[in-house]
Amino acid sequence: MAVFSKILTMLRGNVRELGDSIVDGNANTIYEQEIVEAKAHVAKAKIDLTAVMAKEIQAAREIERLNSEIARFENLAMEALQKNAENLAEEVAAKVAETENLLAEQQKSHAEYAGHVQRLKDLIRTAETALREHERQLAMAKTTESVYRATNTISQSMGSSGSKLLSAKESMERIKQRHQDMADRLQAGQVLEGEFSSRALEQKLAAAGIGDGANRSAKVMARLKDRIKQPAQITATASLADDSSK
Amino acid sequence: MDQVINQLLGMESLLSQRLGSAGVTTSALPSENAATVPVIRVSIEGQEELPVFVTASPTQVLCICYLWTEAEVKPERHVEMLEAMMDLNISIPLSNFGRIGEHYVIYGALAADSRMEDIVTEIVVLADNAVEALEVFTQYLT
Numbered sequence: 001m002a003v004f005s006k007i008l009t010m011l012r013g014n015v016r017e018l019g020d021s022i023v024d025g026n027a028n029t030i031y032e033q034e035i036v037e038a039k040a041h042v043a044k045a046k047i048d049l050t051a052v053m054a055k056e057i058q059a060a061r062e063i064e065r066l067n068s069e070i071a072r073f074e075n076l077a078m079e080a081l082q083k084n085a086e087n088l089a090e091e092v093a094a095k096v097a098e099t100e101n102l103l104a105e106q107q108k109s110h111a112e113y114a115g116h117v118q119r120l121k122d123l124i125r126t127a128e129t130a131l132r133e134h135e136r137q138l139a140m141a142k143t144t145e146s147v148y149r150a151t152n153t154i155s156q157s158m159g160s161s162g163s164k165l166l167s168a169k170e171s172m173e174r175i176k177q178r179h180q181d182m183a184d185r186l187q188a189g190q191v192l193e194g195e196f197s198s199r200a201l202e203q204k205l206a207a208a209g210i211g212d213g214a215n216r217s218a219k220v221m222a223r224l225k226d227r228i229k230q231p232a233q234i235t236a237t238a239s240l241a242d243d244s245s246k
Numbered sequence: 247m248d249q250v251i252n253q254l255l256g257m258e259s260l261l262s263q264r265l266g267s268a269g270v271t272t273s274a275l276p277s278e279n280a281a282t283v284p285v286i287r288v289s290i291e292g293q294e295e296l297p298v299f300v301t302a303s304p305t306q307v308l309c310i311c312y313l314w315t316e317a318e319v320k321p322e323r324h325v326e327m328l329e330a331m332m333d334l335n336i337s338i339p340l341s342n343f344g345r346i347g348e349h350y351v352i353y354g355a356l357a358a359d360s361r362m363e364d365i366v367t368e369i370v371v372l373a374d375n376a377v378e379a380l381e382v383f384t385q386y387l388t
């Protein structure tokens with residue numbers, strides 16, 4: 001059974017309570033044991049495989065050697081026949097037949113080794129798949145368990161620190177409120193900055209002699225000077241009048 | 247324990263770099279006995295209500311953010327909510343929805359030998375995903 005279904009079954013069952021070990025400790029040990037065994041199997045099969053593959057290569061090499069041996073003896077037998085050495089030819093023919101027997105034997109064992117190699121390769125592949133599956137199952141079991149334990153730890157620390165978990169809506173309200181506060185502060189800051197910058201603008205205008213505030217002191221001076229000049233003019237006209245009265 | 251603290255400090259400084267001005271605090275949850283699993287709590291300024299918990303099993307590092315409980319789900323919209331989660335799962339960057347007992351979670355899983363930088367990326371993305379998930383899914387909650 002896939003570990004997905006196992007975990008779902010456990011979660012749907014009576015182990016919903018947080019913190020309960022949702023995976024049987026024994027099951028973990030069994031998985032771990034199976035993993036160790038599967039690994040040992042794979043390692044052994046790999047050693048076997050190399051040995052058998054070496055034998056397969058040896059057999060192939062022997063077949064090649066026997067083939068060339070047969071060809072050589074056949075040539076020798078033909079030469080003997082051409083030289084009418086019938087007896088000698090027969091002796092060589094017997095040697096060929098003997099070598100052919102050896103060749104047949106080697107071919108048979110070569111085929112066996114090849115079959116064995118194939119079986120071992122299949123075995124290793126199957127064992128490795130099983131191994132990966134076991135490791136995945138164990139990882140899932142352990143993760144599920146540690147997540148539930150962590151949740152338990154978190155709940156406990158929430159409880160003990162007095163900071164109880166807020167409801168989602170309360171949390172949202174608080175976060176929104178804080179964002180609103182920040183936005184308000186930002187806006188206030190912008191207003192303030194705007195005021196500062198408009199004042200700065202007025203100052204610039206004044207410096208350039210533009211607007212009401214411009215050259216105020218110069219205007220004041222001019223006004224005062226005017227005021228001083230005017231009584232002088234009055235006295236001047238008065239004296240003029242005096243002169244005329246003379 | 248020193249090693250854990252050093253790792254936490256490393257994680258915290260990497261998180262700070264990534265988050266810019268937002269503050270971040272990391273802490274290891276106290277473990278009461280040998281059976282408990284080590285858990286690190288990561289809290290990001292501005293979203294303290296949605297801390298990210300980081301834990302590890304032999305095969306993976308898990309970053310989990312607890313969203314809401316079964317009890318908070320409007321019964322009449324339960325199936326609709328589950329379907330929305332299934333549909334969204336593949337589009338959400340790095341994170342997935344899940345359920346641990348009564349708790350709905352959003353989580354990210356990394357290989358056990360992940361670099362600290364990758365874990366930090368996961369945490370930052372997860373925290374953002376969590377806020378958005380809460381925002382979108384409150385319609386299904388009481």
